[in-house]
Amino acid sequence: MSASPADLLGADGPLARTLERFAPRESQQRMADAVGAAMGDGETLVVEAGTGVGKTFGYLVPALLHGGKVLLSTGTRNLQDQLYHKDLPLVRRALGVHARIALLKGRANYLCPHRLALAVAEGRQLEPRLRQPLAQVQAWAERTRSGDIAELQGLGEDAEIWPRVTSTTDNCLGTDCPEYDRCCVAQARRRAQEADVVVINHHLLMADLALREEGFAELLPSADAFVLDEAHQLPDVAGSFFGTTVSARQLVDLSRDCLAELVREAPDVPELRTRADALGDGVKAFRLVLGGGLERRAWEAVADRDEVQTGLEELETALRELAEGMEAVADRAKGLESCARRARDHLQRLQRFRDPPSDEVPWYETWTRTFALHLTPLDVASVFAQRRAACASAWVFTSATLSVDGRFDHFNRRMGLGRPRELLLDSPFDYANQARVYLPRPMPEPNAPGFTRAVVDTALPLIRANPGGTFLLFTSLRALREAAELLAQGLQDRELLVQGNGPRGLLLERFREAGNAVLLGSHSFWEGVDVRGDALSCVVIDRLPFAAPGDPVLEARMAAIRERGGNPFRDLQLPQAVIALKQGAGRLIRDSHDQGVLILCDPRIQTKSYGKIFMKSLPPMGRVSGPQEVIRFLQEGA
Incomplete structure (x- = not known):
């Protein structure tokens, strides 16, 4: 097929002829040609495609035409399923190509x-x-x-x-x-090896890149081109996979599997079952010395406590004795051999955690009954660049939210991309007519005791007047729960849906069906949510989404930036918050016929100099100055 990707997405192309409601978009055509050119040249391309560009078709058309092997990586398994079961077959059928497709999960x-x-x-x-x-x-x-x-x-x-x-x-x-x-x-891997286009996710991609460095067999087939959708998630995903983790669940699973294998293959060595039980007991004891509650802290916060050091030493001893015992019987059966290897691997990770390299951050988190010990790289850029260099392929990174103030510097730096090709495509939606932004005043400072109540007091009359549905997005679960209690008292005639009171998918389904419901969500609802029409016509965001203070990895990265003479706020905290706000604001307008109001309650967007960067990074929405204008727009539109 000699036509360019842009031609195929044009008004006279096969997609316009065969797909209902397909609307040619100049920005989508530009993206498709840029992706096709990057694939053909083996280059790296970073594309921000605003809501409504149609970035999925913008990369699927050149991927199906490429002729080589293409891996499509997405942020979630739900997006994987959407691509594999719906979008890819649709575009493949419209183009009349016979590329083989496969789905591969972890x-x-x-x-x-x-x-x-x-x-x-x-x-x-x-x-x-x-x-x-x-x-x-x-x-x-x-x-x-x-x-x-x-x-x-x-x-x-x-x-x-x-x-x-x-x-x-x-x-x-x-x-x-x-x-x-x-x-x-x-x-599933065999099907992926034989396919032309394979749909994976970021966790699987990063796991494979990490395993290549360790010398194990590759999980994924080698590819000519990689397309990474929802690429704004990559820095955090990469950090978790290029680090090291030892968790209570891993050790308990090891203890249980050792017991099962010993009963079947080595019943004559009861002493080893005692060692397996001892590991399980050691895990429980170590969880207790870490203290109660849910925590996520730097290791140095507890490392000097005698009971913690003793518990860690006892856990290491139990793991060493189990490893030595399982190695003594490993030649009896493959299951025993596998358990011996796992015990030794976990022991090495635990020892690495106790004496971490200077470029990794040791930290821990606890839940009700379990814990995890982590080593996370201070900087994933160099690691990711090395892994990427080992794959002589084209790389395309795309998302609706990659730029800050019109530039890709932050993303490129975090991922070690050097100077890639870049393409910034604004949303084709008419935000000036379709949307309004409201910055209520006066509002207390976000850390003031009555801030969440002020957010609810501001939002409540607007929710009541809104004929459609409302999202309230919060940066913390504590604020979400407080707002839910306040709204439950003052909102009797609307269905109130609260994150945590049901599966995410079920809450969204009920929200869409109700048409005028109110949904309160935290981090998982800021992105990947697509509600069109009047069912969602108002989005309220309580505060600018700066990362929570005290996060151990963030604090360590900020300290490293300061040591290099940089500015942690400018170089890390602000860009990450801008990208997160763009994600949350992106829930509002999902279709060319949508209308709605975005309400930003954080006064810092008006009082701090950096507020201008947040506003410049949002779509060009009209401004309203008071609640009556908000209500008029919600009820009458532009």
Whole structure:
């Protein structure tokens, strides 16, 4: 096919002829040509495509035409499914091309027949609460072809049974597994190896790039081109995968798997079962010395406490003794050999955590019963650049929110991209007529005790007057819960939906159906939410989304910037907050027919000099100066 990607997306192109409601967009055509050129030249391209550009088709058309192997990486599994099951087949059919497509998720998304057999073999030793879910998995396992756990509608993706019947990098036996011929992960990878276009996600991509450095076999097939959608998420995802983690769950799983393998393969060595139990006991004891509650802190905050050091030493001793014991019987069976290797790997990670390199940040987090110890790189730029250089491929990074004040410097620097090709495409929507922004005054400072009440008092009459639905987006769960209590008292005639009171997807479904509901959300609702029409005509944001103070990784990165003579606020905190605000504000206008009001309650956007940077980074919405103008626009439009 000799036509350019832009031609194919034009008014006389195949997509306009075959797809209902397809509207040619000049910005989408520019993006498609730029992506195609970057793929053809093996170059790196960074594209910000504002809401309404149609960036998905803007990269799918050149990807399907490329002729080589293309990996499409998205931010979430939901977006993966959307691309693979809907968008790709639609565009492929319209173009009349025969490119083979495949979907590849992380191994935790696929049933492991071997671990299912182990769980079934536990019989009455299996926790009673897991027996019914296990029976559901067994019945589904008989009929599934892909083994993708998303198929089983009766169980949520966070169901407790899934870690028992799926594998991890740690516990997978690979080609030595007795069920390897039925391995769902291996089958998915084979399909990916044979495909022209493979849909993956950022977590899988980063996991693969990290494993390449460690010398293990690549999870992903080598590709001629990578397209990374929702690329604004990449710096944080990269940080988690290029670091090191030792968690209570990993160690408990190891203890449980050792016990299961010892009962089957080495029943004559009961002393090793005692060592496996000792590791489990050590995990519980160490969780207790870390203190109660939910915490996310720098390791130095507790490292000097005697009980913490003692607990860590005892945990290391238990892990070492288990590793040595499992190595003594490892030649009896592959399962025992795998457990021995895992124990040794965890021991090395724990020792690395106790004596971390200077360019990594040690920190920990606790939940009710578990914990995780992390080492996170201070800077992922150099690491990511090295991994990327090992793949002689074209790289396309795209999102609706990559620029700050019209520049890509912040993103390019964080990802170590050097000087890539760049393309900034504004939204084609008519924001001047479709949207208004309201900066209420006077408002107390965000740290003032009555700030959240002031936000609710400001929003409540506007919510009541709004014929459509309203989002209230918060930067903290504490503020969200306080606002929910206040709104429950003052809002009787609208359905009030609150994050945490149900699955995210169900809350959004109810919000769309209601037409005039009120939804309160924190971080997970600031992006990836698409509600069109009158069901969402007002978005209220409580404060500018600066990262929470005290975050251990952020604090360490700020200190490193200061040591280099930089300005942490200018170089890190402000750009990240601008990108986050653009994501939240982007929930408002999702269609060329949408109308709505964005309400920014943080007074700093008006009183601080950096407020101008936030405003310049938002779409060019009209300004309203008072609540009556807001109500008039919500009820009458432009």
